[in-house]
Structure formats: C-alpha cells, structure tokens
Amino acid sequence: MSTWLLSCNPKKFDLEGHRRDGHLLSSWTIARYVDEVAAGDEFVLWVAGENAGVVAYGHLSGPAEYGQPDPSYWAEDPGPRHFVPLVVDKWLDLRVPKRRLVDDPRMSGATILRQPFAGSPHRLTEEEWLAVREAIEVSEVADPGWDLMPGEEIRRVDLHARFGGSSQNGIAPCSATDNILIFTAPSSGHQHGYYDTWNEDGTFHYTGEGQSGNQKMVRGNRAILEHSQTGKRLRLFDGARGTVRYLGEWTLNPDVPYTEDEAPATGGGALRKVIRFHLVPVKATVTAPELPVGQNYVAPDENVAPAPATPSAPDPDLVGRNLSTHRALQNLLAAEAQRRGHVALSPDVSDPDFDLAWRDTEGRLSVCEVKSLTPANEARQLRAGLGQVLDYQDQLRERAPEVSAVLWVERQPSEPRWVELCQRVGVTLAWPGQEESAFSG
Template sequence: MATWLLACNQDMFELDKFREDGQTLRSWSVGRYLKELTTGDQFVMWVTGPRGGLVGRGRVTGAPTKQAGSPVEYWQEDPGDRWYAPLVMEEWCEQPIPRQRFKEDARFQEKSPLATLFAANPHRVTAGQWTAFEEAFVNGPAEDAGPSWHLEPGQTIKRKALHDRYGGSRQGGISKCAKSANVLLFTDPKTGHQHGYFDTWAEDGTFHYTGDGQRGPQTFDTLGNSSTRDHVSLGLSLRLFEGSRGIVRYVGEFAVDPEEPYSWGEAPETGGGPLRTVIRFHLVPVGRTTQPPSVPVGCGYRVADESVEPAPAQPGLTNIELATRNLTAHRKLQNDLAAAARIGGLDVFSPGVADPDFDLGWRLTDDDLTVCEVKSLTRANETRQLRVGIGQLLDYQDRLADRANSVRAVLWVEREPTEARWLALCERVGITLAWPGREDDVFARV
C-alpha cells in the first residue's frame, strides 16, 4: 500500500466552497503515477497558498479513469477531460495545519512532497513523512499561518497599511513578511532605475525582476534574494506590486520559473555607480492577474537592444549563430516598426508590469488599442513562429478586453509567409498579419 499527497490550488478549484455547499468529495484530478495508484492507498489532502496546509486524509478506492471535471461550477475554468482517482475522505481538519509545522522536521528534509507542489498530483509520501502527517492530525495546528490574503489584482493600498497587515520591511524592493507566508515584491521604474533595478517583461514571457542589493555584486546571502529563490520550498507566495512608496497597486501572485528561476546580468550601482553583477529573477504569473478597467495599459516605449546575444549556456540552445540571428532580427523588426508608428503620429508603448507581455502597441484613439507581436521567420521555423504568435495575440486580446473600447491584434513578421493560408487564417480570428512594406495595413484607423 502506497501513501500520497494530493494538492489543491483554490485558484483553480474552490475546495472550501465545495465543502461549505455540503458536497462530498469522491474523486481527485491526477496527472502521473496512474498505474501505481491502487485501491487502499492512503493520501493526505493539502491546500496550497499562505492560508493553506494539511486539510484532510482518506483512501483511494479504485484505478484512475479519464472523465470530465465535475461539478464544473467549482472550477475557475472548465478543466475538460482529465484523469481522476476515485477516493473517500475519512477525516477533515477543523482548520488547515500549516506548512510551518513540517518545515524543520527532519523527515521532510529530503524528497519532500511539499517542495514539488507545483507539479501534477499525486506526490509521493515516505513512511516517515506519513507518520509526521498522522502526528499532526492528533496534535492539531502548531501555529497561526497569519492573515489571509485580501487583495485582488488591480487593487491599490497604502504600503504602510500593507505591511501593518502582512508584515515585512517598509523599505526596499523585496520584503519577506514575518506575519504571513508572503514575500512582497515592489517594482517602480521611477525610483528603481537610479539603483540599477531594470525590471521588464522578457521575450520568453517571464517578468525579469532585479534582486535585492544596491551596491556591490548581488548574492543569495540576503534574506530577500534567498526567500524569493526558495519561495516554493519555504511555502511562501510571491506578491508583485507596482510602485514602491505611498499608494501601491497589486499586480498579482507570481512564482519563479521552475525551469530557469533566475539569470545573472549587469547593472550600475545606486546613483549611477560602476557596473556590478545582479540577479534577475524569472517570474511567471500564478492564477488570475487580469487587471480591472481602471488600470491603464502600457508605458513609454523601451527600445529593444539589438546588440544583445543569447548566452551559450541557455538550456536547449544548440545553434548559437542562428539564435543570435533570430533575436537580432526580432529586435530590429520591433524597433523599426515602433519608429514608423511614431513617424505616423501614433503613441507607441511597451507593456507595463500589469500588462500581458506583447512586444509593442499603439493607440489609434484614447480608447482603442493595438497590440503587436513580432516574429522573425526562417523557412525552418515559419510554421512554429506563426502558430505561437497567433496564440499569444488571442491571449493578449482576451486579457485586455475590459481595459479598452477595442483591442486590435497585429502579427508583424520578417517577410511574407511561404503559404498564403496564414493570411486567411489570421483574418478569420481577427488578427492583422503584415510585414515590412505593409505598414499602412497596421497603422490604418479602422
């Protein structure tokens, strides 16, 4: 008989509401170890997040089967067909037993299921860890996990009030909270650039956030940098805010990219001092980060650096010369299109921290936006690049729909595609596909 941990992210499935409505849990979504889950296996149920923890235990009652998610009203998005393991809950906790209870337990120092909660269910539990969970059911919660998170993306709050509620330092860009399981991150170009903090969306879709430390090389010896890097294993949520003083705006919850959590870069010391090594955390959005209509879209256009080359050590990068060529072509295409838009009298912008990571955009009127994705094209990558670009633009339109009267999508490519079908396909989904020489098609006021 095996023992497992099943994790629930309530940004995806509202387990608390499910229980409050008197529903009975009879199965749970699983994505791996499908042939190993068998009747009689025991499991614990875990809810992720700062107010989460151990919430129950039960038994598996059969082999997993593929079926539609049910009941769908408790899912944030329709999950579609998934594998589900049938089960029975034998005990629910009166309140979650927080991660802190297990954090320093020697039984969780190696191969801890709590370190891989971002992965698909189920998670293996060793015999010693299972004993620790059973002890926790007997003894109950060890301590209060702190105040529950109350801000929604786009809401504003005084920074002082934020720290009064959740803890953490009122100064600096990274603030690990003592009162709650959060790390608060503040990004503000108005004050950050003078200290060498250049935070921005990167071309891989991650938000690059500069680490803590204004002078000398940045290291992971500081509490802010180490807690940001290790937030998953520490059970901490990363909360990103726009602004650094006075009123700040909550952007949403983020996580370090599990495949490439950070990279190293160079930036000047505070006050324009000498260049030093800095940490650039690669952050990905977690759950809902869509902003309300009151949040403006875009910020001043940031010229893409056409001289930057990819590092040879990048994972999966085998042809450095080709990758450099594609990256240079992409950035030149972007800058040339931005320059043409400005010549045409358009207000060109780059995405702000609260926006999806489009390449550039412009306004035809105060209420009408155009967002553009730029793609270099070679004969080898044409199909892949066009597919990716179309998908990105549809996502941008959907996420910005409530923040503008209309959102027009432009896919700007290096040259005319080999197959004419791409023009018809883009037209069907409301995307303008164009390339150098067809600027009038994308700047026309329709």
C-alpha cells in the same frame, strides 16, 4: 471509503530527487492499516522537516501489497515492506504549510501533529479531511485573505499593517500571512547595484538583497527561493517608499530559479556577486478593467549585440539574427502608426507582453505581435505569433471594449493559407507594403 495522510521523511527518502529525475510516483510504503487501505481511498502526501506540509493529493488504486521497493532514492536499503499502489492527482505548486493546519481547531486531534513519528499512514477523520482539503484550496486558488488587485495602489505603511512584513526591506516575508512582499524601484535600486529587468519573454529578473559584499542565500533571498516549500506567495510591487503599485503574484522559474551576476556595491563600489531571481507571472497580472493599457512607445535598440541562439530560448525570434530584424520591423511599424496620428504603445509592467500596440484617432486599440521569418522557421514563427496575439487580445478585452489583433511579419508567407487562417480567427496578417491592412482594423 477512508481518507489517509501518507508521510515522507526526506532524510530517509529523497522525494524531491525522485520527482526531479522525472519518475512517476505510483506507490508508497506503509507500516500500519495494511488490511484497511483500499482502492478508491483518498490521500494527501505530507513531507516532514523544517518546511513540513502537504505537497500532493490523490487516490489509492489497490490494496496493500508486500515486496521490495526500489532502493535508488532511499538513504538506506529499506528491505521488503508493505506498500500501497496510488495515483497522484495533483502536485501542489504551493505547499500547504504545517502551521496553517496547526492553527485549525479541527486538526487538534490529528495524529500527524500529535504523533508525527508514527508510521505511515495516518488516518484522517471526516473533519480533519475537510480541514486539509480547505487548506489545499487556499493554496491552489486565490488566497481569500488577499484583496489587492493588480494595478491597485496602496501606501506601503498600510500594506504592512494589513499583511505584515518589514517596511524597511526590499524583500519582506510576512509571518502573520502567507505572503512575501517584494519591491522593485529602479530610481533607488540602481544606487545599490540592484538592476531589475523586465524581459521580452514576459519574465522578470529580480536582484536579491544585500547592499555590500557578495549576496548570500539567506534571510529574504532564502525566503524567495523556498517560497513554494513554505507555502508563501510572492507579491511584487512597483515602488519602495510611500505609495506602491501591486504588480500581481509571481513564482520562480522551475528550470532556472536564479543565476548569479556581478554588480557594483552601494555608491558604485567594487563589483560583487548578486543573486538574480528569475520570476514568471502566476497568471495574467491585470484584472482591473480601469487600468490603462500600455505606456508611450519605447523603441528597442536595433544595434544591440544579440545573444547567441540556444536550444532553450523561450522565443526563437528574440535571439541571434532574428532579434535585430524583429526590432527593426517593430520600430518601422510604430513609426508608421505615429505618422498616421495613432498613439504607439509599449507594454507597461502590468500588461501582457505584446510587442506593440496603438490607439487610433477614435481611441480604438490594436495589439500586435511581430515576427521575423526565414524559410527554415516560417511555419513555427507564424504558429507562435498567431497564438501569442490571440492571447494578448483575449487578456486586453477586459480593459478595452474593442481590441483588434495584428500579426506583423517580415515578408509575405510562402503559403497563402496563412492569410486565410488568420482572417478566420479575426487576426490581420500583414507585412511591409501591406500597412493599410494593418491599420484598417
């Protein structure tokens, strides 16, 4: 069995557009080794250009054939060519950058580096294949060079000494490591028009850099936008100076990576355009068991005008009529918890995005998801709420010896089976008038 590197010139074939339009990549044109490629051979897919690197891996599903490729995504009609059928096993979320392979002595003889314009495919030796696979593992799993845990604090000067990047900017791409360090600090950011926001669906909107004039997609802003193409991980920190707290690894929302908004310039100047990056956590942002859960409860405003409902809304309970009801239910339950002597909690930035939690007088933790109900959305809301509260409970088990799960809804469900279902999976389902059930666990 042979191993290959298939190369793509983005100026000739629009691979990104092909994927964006939902097409399945099932073959690749080749110019060499036509009689040697075979079913079962493994391959990696390389994209050339400014951010050259490995973007996918898979296996060949047959021998080479000859025919006319679909010219749709080619800059020019390629004409009849040899091609090899294939299956992509994985598209990488983070590209393996060329520089990572250039620095590996096992790749010193690789033809993709010595003769990058040679026709596809490039044969990889056993050593070269091992080097590429190890580099892919670094991109797919945890970076072995990163040893900070979410919730851990570090002096910013020490952070940059270990990982690189400028200590003066809110966005600090690191040339020595595959990281982009980004810092959020409301106390200092607001004076420059940086209004970063934590959203109820667990996402984070981060304002780009540029204190005056319209922000542009250059320097640090461009580094964030292209982080997956350059193979760099986004590392978010709370604080800008002195000691900062690591808030985990994040990535851009693939559907809406950023939007443009308006904000005042430094010192309250005229409104200008700012870039708002839409970040989502790569995984649960907390792994440190000793990190406390939650912060003192912050009651959401029940009277805020809700955004209109949209088909793409991440949670139907957080738009339209449901938002006001949701917040009222949540605030009433929090008030009841406090009346009983419990400590009501809102999620901190490092917590899973629960609606409400509380610690009772004996220190036991309960986590709660709140859902409004209408006849039209009842089943959907109950399914969603049950899944969410089980997820929160599972994440918090590392940080609390016992975690009770509560699903608090607007009214009694029309089908009694929901109560029994929740009981079977260890979740208390309750509604106004059933407060004793909610707090008895």
